[in-house]
Amino acid sequence: MILPGTGRGTAEGGGGGPDGFPLSREYGRACEMTTASFPAMRMRRGRVSPWMRAMLAEHRLHPSDLIWPLFICDGQDREEPIASLPGVSRWSVDRLAGKAREAAVLGIPCIALFPNTPNALRTDDAREALNPDNLICRAIRAIKDSVPEIGVLTDVALDPYTSHGHDGLVDNRGMVLNDETVKILVDQTLVQAAAGADIVAPSDMMDGRIGAIRSALEREGHINTAIMAYAAKYASAFYGPFREAVGSLGRLKGDKRGYQMDSANSDEALREVALDLAEGADFVMVKPGLPYLDVIRRVRDRFEVPTFAYQVSGEYAMIEHAAAAGAADRDALILETLFAFKRAGASGVLTYHAPDAARLLTA
């Protein structure tokens, strides 16, 4: 076959290259793909004007792609700035509804809530997680009362409630106990669902928790409470600022490598996702975000289920510090990183930049 504009044959057709050598397979494939080569084909024609670029954009970003994580603190009429997350604060429950309203007005469909539990209430057994009147439950109710149109996602894990900062119960050798922890996570979920959480997001990485949580939700009549499983959650250095935000940073003994994934792995992520889906996860998440775009793509291709990315606290901080140092334009970094998630196949992104991104997208 002769390709238009090339005068040469494809590799499969046995044609020769420019110097009479057989065409490489790559060259042959590229020719088949483009059907023309230079100068019949000039890729820059598609980039000459803003309207042309807009028309040809393969991916689009919209505020409805975003989930905004918000931190909650105890007290009244309080805003506590978080030093390691410039521009991000913890809000007392009475002021949180205002943030939820801001999100709804911007077209952000869902917020994610993280409590900074008062120190006196942190214990080895994380019992405050099961208090129906704890910070997060009060926050859920306040938002549902005043901004009922926004979705509320809650984290299921014990780290904001434990004295040792781990996501589960710890035995006397420092091992996080799996099955004992799952029992508490189930009760924690039911408390959050009863308070009105729309999506529960187990972020603990215990084995078998999705199945246990799904059957408890069904049993208790919470049939429409969705589960977004932190299915592929890596043990990451990018969580530092978050741990300051929820107050677990100074407490954490050791690390979370006994339950969170090793960054050397990605086949393992597919097994984690397969298990969570088989146990009843409605959606899955990959976390952190940018360093794991390959995992998002593999998950999306393999399972074709709603797959979310969490652009985590350390990623936010990198963008803020780079911009503050004059190394790059903040707004451009925000949008460019969000497009990376869309290209990788993400259905949506949890990001602390959600309101800024939504503003940029609707400006």
Ligand code: PBG
């Ligand atoms: C806790 C949890 C973490 C994050 C979300 N849920 C931290 C951790 O696992 O230590 C991190 C989010 C972020 O860094 O923005 N289970």
